[in-house]
Amino acid sequence: xxxxxxxxxxxxxVGLAEKTGFSFEQIGILHKRFKQLSNNGETLRxxxxxxxxxxLCNPIRSEIIEAFFDRRNxxxxxxxxxxxxxxxxxxxxxxxxxxxxxxxxxxxxKEVIRTEKLRFLFxxxxxxxDGTITLEEYRHVVEELLSRSGALGKETAKGIxxxxxLEVASISMGHMEPDEFYEGITFEHFNKxxxxxxxxxRMNIRFMNMDTTTLCx
Amino acid sequence: MAxxxxxxxxxxxxxxxxxxxxxxxxxxxxxHDAPQDGTHDPTNVTHKKGFPVLLFNYDHVxxxxxxxxxxxxxxxxxxxxxVIPRVSQVVPESCLLIVVGLxxxxxxxxxxxxxxxxxxxxxxLYLLPPIILDAGYFLPVRPFTENVGTILVFAxxxxxxxxxxxxGVMYGVCQLEGGQLASVDLLSCLLFGSIVSAVDPxxxxxxxxxxxxxxxxxxxxxxxxxxxxxxxxxxxxLFKEFSAVGTVTVLDGVLAVVCFFVVSLGGLLVxxxxxxxxxxxxxxxxxxxxxxxxxxxxxxxxxxxxAEVFHLSGIMSLxxxxxxxxxxxxxxxxxxxxxxxxxxxxxxxxxxxxxxFIFLGVSTVAGPHAxxxxxxxxxxVLCLVSRVMGVIxxxxxxxxxxxxxxxxxxxxxxxxxxxxxxxxxxxGFLLPDHPMKxxxxxxxxxxxxxxxxxxxxxxxxxxxxLAVKKKKExxxxxxxxxxxxxxxxxxxxxxxxxxxxxxxxxxxxxNRFNKTYVKRWLIAGERSMEPQLISxxxxxxxxxxxxMVESGSSAKLPGLISMQNIQPKVESRGRTIPKISKGRExxxxxxxxxxxxxxKQRLRSYSRHDLFADPFEDMNxxxxxxxxxxxxxxMERRMSHYLTVxxxxxxxxxxxxxxxxxxxxxxxRARNVGPYSSPADAISVLEESPPLRPNRRSDGGARxxxxxxxxxxxxxxxxxxxxxxxxxxxxxxxxxPN
Numbered sequence: 001x002x003x004x005x006x007x008x009x010x011x012x013x014v015g016l017a018e019k020t021g022f023s024f025e026q027i028g029i030l031h032k033r034f035k036q037l038s039n040n041g042e043t044l045r046x047x048x049x050x051x052x053x054x055x056l057c058n059p060i061r062s063e064i065i066e067a068f069f070d071r072r073n074x075x076x077x078x079x080x081x082x083x084x085x086x087x088x089x090x091x092x093x094x095x096x097x098x099x100x101x102x103x104x105x106x107x108x109x110k111e112v113i114r115t116e117k118l119r120f121l122f123x124x125x126x127x128x129x130d131g132t133i134t135l136e137e138y139r140h141v142v143e144e145l146l147s148r149s150g151a152l153g154k155e156t157a158k159g160i161x162x163x164x165x166l167e168v169a170s171i172s173m174g175h176m177e178p179d180e181f182y183e184g185i186t187f188e189h190f191n192k193x194x195x196x197x198x199x200x201x202r203m204n205i206r207f208m209n210m211d212t213t214t215l216c217x
Numbered sequence: 218m219a220x221x222x223x224x225x226x227x228x229x230x231x232x233x234x235x236x237x238x239x240x241x242x243x244x245x246x247x248x249h250d251a252p253q254d255g256t257h258d259p260t261n262v263t264h265k266k267g268f269p270v271l272l273f274n275y276d277h278v279x280x281x282x283x284x285x286x287x288x289x290x291x292x293x294x295x296x297x298x299x300v301i302p303r304v305s306q307v308v309p310e311s312c313l314l315i316v317v318g319l320x321x322x323x324x325x326x327x328x329x330x331x332x333x334x335x336x337x338x339x340x341x342l343y344l345l346p347p348i349i350l351d352a353g354y355f356l357p358v359r360p361f362t363e364n365v366g367t368i369l370v371f372a373x374x375x376x377x378x379x380x381x382x383x384x385g386v387m388y389g390v391c392q393l394e395g396g397q398l399a400s401v402d403l404l405s406c407l408l409f410g411s412i413v414s415a416v417d418p419x420x421x422x423x424x425x426x427x428x429x430x431x432x433x434x435x436x437x438x439x440x441x442x443x444x445x446x447x448x449x450x451x452x453x454x455l456f457k458e459f460s461a462v463g464t465v466t467v468l469d470g471v472l473a474v475v476c477f478f479v480v481s482l483g484g485l486l487v488x489x490x491x492x493x494x495x496x497x498x499x500x501x502x503x504x505x506x507x508x509x510x511x512x513x514x515x516x517x518x519x520x521x522x523x524a525e526v527f528h529l530s531g532i533m534s535l536x537x538x539x540x541x542x543x544x545x546x547x548x549x550x551x552x553x554x555x556x557x558x559x560x561x562x563x564x565x566x567x568x569x570x571x572x573x574f575i576f577l578g579v580s581t582v583a584g585p586h587a588x589x590x591x592x593x594x595x596x597x598v599l600c601l602v603s604r605v606m607g608v609i610x611x612x613x614x615x616x617x618x619x620x621x622x623x624x625x626x627x628x629x630x631x632x633x634x635x636x637x638x639x640x641x642x643x644x645g646f647l648l649p650d651h652p653m654k655x656x657x658x659x660x661x662x663x664x665x666x667x668x669x670x671x672x673x674x675x676x677x678x679x680x681x682x683l684a685v686k687k688k689k690e691x692x693x694x695x696x697x698x699x700x701x702x703x704x705x706x707x708x709x710x711x712x713x714x715x716x717x718x719x720x721x722x723x724x725x726x727x728n729r730f731n732k733t734y735v736k737r738w739l740i741a742g743e744r745s746m747e748p749q750l751i752s753x754x755x756x757x758x759x760x761x762x763x764x765m766v767e768s769g770s771s772a773k774l775p776g777l778i779s780m781q782n783i784q785p786k787v788e789s790r791g792r793t794i795p796k797i798s799k800g801r802e803x804x805x806x807x808x809x810x811x812x813x814x815x816x817k818q819r820l821r822s823y824s825r826h827d828l829f830a831d832p833f834e835d836m837n838x839x840x841x842x843x844x845x846x847x848x849x850x851x852m853e854r855r856m857s858h859y860l861t862v863x864x865x866x867x868x869x870x871x872x873x874x875x876x877x878x879x880x881x882x883x884x885x886r887a888r889n890v891g892p893y894s895s896p897a898d899a900i901s902v903l904e905e906s907p908p909l910r911p912n913r914r915s916d917g918g919a920r921x922x923x924x925x926x927x928x929x930x931x932x933x934x935x936x937x938x939x940x941x942x943x944x945x946x947x948x949x950x951x952x953x954p955n
Contacts (some may be wrong), residue, residue, distance in 0.1 A: 033716045054713035060703065060840065064710040098711055100620045117306070121700070145702055146748055160754045164695045193696050196689050201621040203704060205712055206719055207730075 017091060019075070020096035026207045030095060034088050043085040044068070059147045063124050064213040068094050072123045080129045100204035116190070121199070122190050132184030135165050168193050290321070291571040309619055309673045311423040315666070318578020323543035325579070332583040340643045341531075344569045348419055349532050350514075351566035353539030354558075360436045362724075366617050367623075368437060369880050371631070372444035375607045376414055380452055382603045383596075384410030390595050402651055409657050411452035412645055413600060415666055417638030418425075418442040418532070420665075423570055424636060424673045431686040446532040447481035453644055454528065488537025492795055493518035495538070496739040503741060509554035510561060513546060542796040545739040552759075565760050573639045580642070581662050587655040597667050598661045599639070607786035608632040609797040626683050633676060636668040637661075639673070662896065698753045 013027050022030070038044045049055060049065045058064065062167065068187060071079040073094050083090075097120045101113045110182040125133045125141055146157045169182045172189040185193070275282070294317050296306045304313070325332040361368070384407035391401045421442045425435055455473045495516035502509045515539045547555060608631050616622045623631075645661045648654050682689075709721040725747035 030715070035713075035825060036716070049714070052713050056711055058710045058713070060706045060707055061710060066712075068714075095711070095715070098708070121703075121707075141703065142699060142750075145699065145706070145750060156751050156754065160695065160699070160750065163754065163758070164699055167694055170399055186495075196699060197697055197700060203708070204620050205708055205715065205721065206620055207715070 016092055019089075020092050021099055022092065022096065022207070027092065030092060030207075031088060034091050039118070043087050044091060056115055060141075060144050063141075063144065065119070066127070067124050072129070073097065075121060095207075098203060098205050099207065101200055106110055110200060117199045117203045118191055118194060121203070123146045125185075132186050133160065133190070134184040137163055138185070221444065241722065255422065260536040266425060287575075288568060288572065291568065294575070295567075295571050295706070307674070309424050309427055309669075309677075311420065311570075312670050312673055314571055314574035315578040315581075315669065318575035318580075319582055320578075321575065322579035322582030326582055332579050333576070334583050335573070335580045335639065335643060335646070337643045337647045340523075340573070340576075340639065341525075341760040344573050345640070346518060346531075346535060347420070347562070348447065348570045349443070349521075349535045349563035350517050350539055351562040352418060352422060352439070353536035354513075354517075354543055354562055356536065356540055357432065357436060358540060360432050363435065363720075364436060364440070368440035368444060370611055371437065371441040371608070373448055375611055376416075376445040376448040377452075378607045378610075379414030379600075379603050380411040381449075382410070382606075383414055383599050384408075386599055386603075387592075387595065390591065391565060394591050404456055405651065405653055408453070408456035408648075411449065411456055411655075412641050412657070413596065413637060413661055414603075415445050415449040415637070415641065416442040416635045416642050419573060419640070420636035420638030420669055420673070421634060423574070423638075424669075425634065428677050428680050429688045430630065430680060431688050433621075434630050434634075435688070437627075437631055441534060441631075443536055444481075447484065447530040449478060449640075450528070450530050451477045451480055451786070456556070457648070480528070480530050481533055483527065484524045484533035485537045487524045487527075487529060488520045488534035488539075489541050491516045491523070491534075492538040492541025493739070496549075497541075499546045500739060502549065506551045506554055509550045510557045513542065513558050514561070516542070532739075545736070548736075548740045571634055577639055577642060577665070581666075584658060584662075585655050586659045586662075588659055589656055592656060593660045593663045597664055600664055600668070604635045605632045608635075626685055630676075630680070630682070630685055633672060633679065636672060637665050638669065639665070641665060662879050663721040695754060695757055698750060702750055731839055 013024055016022070016027055017024060020027075034044065035041075037048050039048070046065055046069065049061075049068070055061045055064070066082065067073060068086070068091065069082045071081050072085060072091050075093055086094075097117055101110060105113070122133070125137055127137055127140075139158055142161040142164070143154060143157040146154070146160075163183075165182075168185050168189055171193055172185075173182060291314075292316060295310070298310060298313050322332050384403070387410060388401070388403045388406040391399065391406065416438070421439055425438065430760065435786070451473060455469070455476070459469065495512055498512050499509060504514070517535055520538040521531045521535045524531040546558075550558070608628055612623050612628050613633075640662050642658070642665055645654075645658045648657065651657070705721065705725070709725045712719045712722050
């Protein structure tokens with residue numbers, strides 16, 4: 001592990017480490033990956049993601065790629081819209097949404113992390129940035145999930161999305177008059193819907209060298 | 218002796234019935250020595266007796282009679298406990314059953330009979346498999362695979378630690394104590410340690426079922442109890458062999474390690490093979506639905522027995538068989554068979570568990586005992602201590618590799634939930650005549666009693682006290698399922714972006730392999746292509762429809778949310794209401810209504826719950842009767858749902874297309890359905906809405922049915938095709954009752 005002592009961008013890493021919570025080693029490894037994807041460039045574009053073979057057979061690949069370029073995920077308050085290319089900082093910020101929460105957090109901090117992760121998911125669904133997931137958007141999500149089942153999937157996707165929407169509406173609104181209209185899933189409804197879902201423990205991936213380096217040190 | 222129906226004094230009636238049953242059994246078994254008159258000896262008629270009107274011949278029904286009586290007793294006890302609610306809330310059922318067993322055993326001993334002991338053949342071959350199969354078949358696979366590393370570490374390393382620590386310390390204590398215990402050598406102690414160290418699945422299930430703890434802890438303790446069987450088997454045989462010989466060499470140690478891998482992996486392999494066989498068989502059972510459940514049970518039992526033949530781990534084999542078989546069998550069997558399988562498994566495992574605990578109590582009274590205060594007390598204390606130390610030590614190591622760490626509370630529950638049970642007792646029973654056998658048995662029984670009574674009773678208040686997370690009670694909703702799948706794909710994608718092959722990557726690969734190759738072989742018909750989300754959705758809809766039908770509600774409750782609340786109001790795109798003349802409208806309405814009536818009539822003919830094949834079925838693709846019933850119920854539900862649909866709705870709600878045969882012979886259609894492999898000649902279910910809304914669906918239907926009549930307006934045609942995928946229009950192409 002001696003090679004990691006020579007981290008080139010140390011002062012920059014400090015800032016990033018503070019913002020995202022990754023350790024220096026993790027940042028180093030992700031930086032290497034970033035350089036690999038961007039062909040040693042400074043920025044990543046959407047086309048660069050096409051070089052990842054595993055992503056090609058993923059049914060929601062377009063949403064995943066979009067999430068990297070969505071300004072709402074860059075932790076700047078009130079930023080909307082998408083960008084065409086991202087730097088390493090933004091890449092890291094998006095990745096930090098998948099960092100597992102530390103064990104020593106108290107309940108309030110856990111709640112913050114949970115909200116963040118849910119927000120990320122919400123932004124992935126809400127493609128037109130209007131703060132609600134409409135029926136069309138939700139249908140699109142389900143269609144993408146079933147996109148590899150041909151026409152059968154497309155038709156049932158509608159039914160599934162509608163049933164799901166009905167459920168959200170029932171949970172959030174309770175009773176509605178026949179001519180009232182449920183606009184869409186807002187973030188609070190989304191939160192309420194996935195209350196039992198334990199996002200904070202499920203939406204994590206293991207970033208390499210997370211703990212084995214501590215043993216080595 | 219007549220069974221009185223009135224309570225004896227202050228006894229609850231069921232208890233009195235049971236007492237009398239017991240007396241009857243005892244008397245019957247005592248009386249089998251008495252000579253039986255009047256049944257034999259037809260030839261030598263020395264003096265003519267009267268023709269025997271009533272005879273008493275207990276002998277030839279003895280065995281089944283007694284078995285049935287025992288099982289009946291066990292079940293009546295179980296029933297009785299729930300009559301007394303307060304007791305069953307404080308004391309877990311397993312404790313009560315052991316107490317009953319003690320009483321029965323005491324009673325039988327008191328009247329001088331020999332009580333049946335929990336002999337190992339009965340236990341391992343008849344009582345244990347149903348419980349394990351039930352557990353394995355309904356094993357929640359997702360949490361299991363997510364935590365399999367942790368579970369394996371606890372099962373293997375934890376059990377080894379327990380066995381060696383206990384054996385070693387016991388040996389030390391025995392040497393120190395001297396006297397009667399000095400003759401206990403190291404190998405015997407290690408053998409004893411290996412028997413007592415294993416967490417018992419039966420006891421864990423019995424206690425944890427009642428406390429409804431959260432899924433993670435439940436699967437950790439329960440998974441450990443299942444997987445430690447391999448370790449126990451190897452250790453037990455190893456020490457049993459060598460305690461006879463007296464020494465263990467290094468080579469034997471190495472062989473033991475190899476043996477462990479063979480036992481566990483071999484068991485899994487045997488189970489997987491039988492599981493695949495079972496799944497493959499179920500693919501062909503569409504014409505003999507009645508015997509479907511039997512295949513599941515028999516293949517699983519064969520897996521268990523086959524593994525036992527080779528001294529592999531039968532429990533792991535059974536688990537592997539159940540887990541492998543389940544997804545494919547469930548896709549293949551009819552709904553009724555699925556229910557049958559579920560309930561038979563639950564029933565058998567319930568009976569087995571009850572009998573095990575009662576027999577445990579009976580054997581305690583019956584068996585020879587050799588009480589030695591030091592030995593027993595040290596055993597009990599050591600069990601607890603070694604378990605706690607093992608769990609804490611292992612968790613420290615495991616937490617370095619886990620994403621979601623185990624907290625102190627979790628560790629406590631895992632340690633405290635390590636109950637010992639009947640498997641330990643039976644293994645002790647299986648020991649060859651060892652000089653210390655009775656001593657060991659006594660100690661084992663004491664440990665079992667301690668864990669089941671003390672730990673079993675106190676774990677519930679402790680769970681409350683520590684505010685451990687409980688199992689969430691609600692069923693999984695469709696939204697959670699959608700997001701589970703979504704999250705799976707998302708995490709796999711992010712792992713791909715990160716560039717390393719993690720847990721999700723391999724899971725995704727396995728799923729794809731499963732979908733492309735395995736499902737095609739093992740699932741019949743078109744369900745092999747059905748993605749998981751859709752099957753989940755179908756099941757959910759079916760369940761909801763059943764609930765609706767059962768609750769008898771045919772009218773929509775006012776104020777609840779229905780489709781119209783979430784359908785976006787489509788702005789009119791130009792001329793949305795095609796102008797049809799009144800006369801035409803009437804005609805359309807009439808035709809539609811009669812169409813609908815026809816389909817309703819056909820539906821009624823399927824309302825008998827029979828398994829006869831549809832006479833029209835072989836003309837088309839094979840539609841399973843499950844789909845029919847589901848769709849019929851679906852249709853009823855949807856129809857009742859839309860009773861108050863307002864006029865002028867332009868977009869039809871997504872009614873799932875229900876397919877029925879047409880009444881006439883199936884003339885080739887003018888338009889064939891393109892991409893669907895399912896029957897092309899189907900009419901979509903039209904909603905039974907009051908005044909006809911000139912929506913697109915009915916236009917299509919009307920157009921087709923009047924194609925011989927007046928020409929349909931061509932602009933209807935054009936209007937219909939816009940905006941909708943062409944397939945949907947084509948599906949309405951049934952001419953109906955021409």
